[in-house]
Amino acid sequence: MIRGNLVNPFTEEIYPAEIEVRGGMVECVRQVEGKFNQYILPGFIDAHIHIESSMLTPSRFAEAVVPHGTTSVVSDPHEIANVLGIPGIKYMIEDASTVPLKVFFTAPSCVPATPFETSGAVISSKEIDKLLKYGEMVALGEMMNFPGVLSDDPEVMAKIAAAKNYGKPVDGHAPLLSGNGLCKYIAAGISTDHECILKEEVIEKRKLGMKVMLRQGSSAKNLADLISAGGDFIISDDKHPEDLLKGHVNLMLKEAVELGEDPVKAVKMVTINPAAHYGLNTGLIAPGKSADMIVVDDLVNFNVKEVYIDGNIAAHEGKALFSVNPVELETTFKISSKEPADFEISSSKGEEKVRVIDVREGQLLTGESEAVLNVAYGKIEPNVENDILKIAVLERYGHNKMANAFVNGFGLKKGAIASSVAHDSHNIIAVGTNSQDMADAVNSLVKTNGGLVTASDGCIHSLKLPIGGLMSMKSAGDVAFKLEVLHDALGDMGCKLDSPFMTMSFLALLVIPKLKISDMGLFDVEKFDFVDVVK
Structure with a gap:
């Protein structure tokens, strides 16, 4: 039983409540009388991140972010896929399975990203079809090859068709795309974008039904420029380890609130919104949902006191309460010495x-x-x-x-x-x-x-x-x-x-x-x- 001020992203209310958990699921939520000095929120979801960019294995990444309140991530493994192909993706899944953090994956749509570079692997539309059958795959990864979409490239369109066939969304990547080109890109079935840098981009894409991810990473920091234009998710995309030591989604929420965003609306962008989009059984503290919850001291700083995943305490006062033993992987470089x-x-x-x-x-x-x-x-x-x-x-x-x-x-x-x-x-x-x-x-x-x-x-x-x-x-x-x-x-x-x-x-x-x-x-x-x- 957990008691505190419940932040309900579904109704956008805050009220005192107690949550009963059984078998890893929320069994009942009861509104109660009383005053509490802590807030209970659904576990945070980073809806778009490349774990490889943290330079940590998935298990080590979990060790870093779970204490900050992150209970789920949607990870596009196209970095390791471009190096090692399907075996690299399987490595990410295997290593992630050893820790409590829920790592959902998207099938990398662009391996290689373009035909103008040499990668270590090629993932075809047939392999994408196989990948999308994996239980861990919740979407087709960001379609960076937007020229391929606009030119109706058969291989690109086959990948999108595979996602549609399995009822899974297609993530986008369309920096500065506008007008007729943007309309065609969206009409192909692509539903998100995280590459906006201008307010006008955010407004146009959202008016056309696209869900916009506001990015606050280690290199690209767009939140301050875009948050006043609105958005559906707050995501990190790429985070370096020194930044993860300071915070993850909790820190992005703090920054959003400092920029004037309503705290509860900001929480929705990292809980119920991504959960609904990707079909995840989390993001809301309600009967039948996974008991992924966090306890914070306030809705300004979002300092995380406790983290629960499937009802089990996974972190307390900034420390992960699970062991980490990363899976090994052999890799070699095929390059001669340079002069x-x-x-x-x-x-x-x-x-x-x-x-x-x-x-x-x-x-x-x-x-x-x-x-x-x-x-x-x-x-x-x-x-x-x-x-x-x-x-x-x-x-x-x-x-x-x-x-x-x-x-x-x-x-x-x-x-x-x-x-x-x-x-x-x-x-x-x-x-x-x-x-x-x-x-x-x-x-x-x-x-x-x-x-x-x-x-x-x-x-x-x-x-x-x-x-x-x-x-x-x-x-x-x-x-x-x-x-x-x-x-x-x-x-x-x-x-x-x-x-x-x-x-x-x-x-x-x-x-x-x-x-x-x-x-x-x-x-x-x-x-x-x-x-x-x-x-």
Whole structure:
């Protein structure tokens, strides 16, 4: 029996109540007399997250978020799917099954995300049909290939048809899509979007019946700009471990309330709304629902005191009350050692005008600018003083492809960084001031089977991510500490970004405008085609 001020997202009421639980389910809810200094809420649901982006295995992720009141997540495993295909998805399901957190999955719709990059696997419409039969699969994952939808690509449409056949929703991914194109995208059966950055986008999409997810992640933070336009869910999409130590959905709720959102309406966006959309038997404290509940001190700070999953206490005063033993997974990198010369762009001129990827802090969108760079000994030089640095993507699945270009916004004055987390195909991405440090960073990363690396004049710092080159089996605290060491090293190197590795990881994401890079070359997302580095 649990007693307190019940927050009922169905009726938007708050009243004193007692909840009786039997067999993991809510048996009865009774309104009672009395005053309580605590609030009982349905367990929080993060309706769209990529667990792999936390750099934690699902079990370690659960260990981090359950104490913050998260009892369920809807996870799109397309990161591990792009690396290992179906076996990677099965790994996520297996490891998640070892902890109380309810991890629901969406079948990754875009593996690879585009035909303009090399991934470690391909998931066809036939495999999507098989995946959607899994009990853990509640939807078709975000359809990033919106040009494929608009052009009626047969394979894309077959994936959407499979979801419809099983009565499961289709998640969307349509940044800046508007007008007739948006109408066609929605008409195809796509019901959500989490890529809005403008109020006008939110308003137009909601008017057309689309459910808008307001994102507050580690890299992309859109809540402040969009919440006044309305929304249906509050989601994180991608969260780094150091942020998860501070909070998860509870922190997003606190931020929403600080921005003026009504607390109960905000709670609906992380409980009953996602539960209803994905057909989950949670999100509401009512007879016949799973007894997933949390106790908080107030509806301002949302400090979580206790967490119950299926009626069992899973966390108390910020500490998980379950053991974690992550499942192991073998992975290998098929890439040869690199030399500094591999990171050079040749020219026979004295100087060259080049395209430059412009990084925007806190946004997945990038811009495009141009710069005139000097050529020395037949190689185009970066301009470190003006923050025009080298960037490279190296394919890691055995085909020996790589591409070089230039980027602005990192602020490095020396050294280089490299990562095997590079959305969505997760090839190796590196940014640096010079070719020697870039080669050192990449070679160090390959030796450890993936991770994050800084390199400067022979000094190497690294965070090992042996699970698919994406995740660690260590705790969130351990990973956050290693990441802090890397960020300190980056600060010494002059970097000015808050989340440099996460920001860098999205520079290989070819479905969000404007200028990105894959192992095949520099890519203009708006043209949906490659462009030359040299103009």
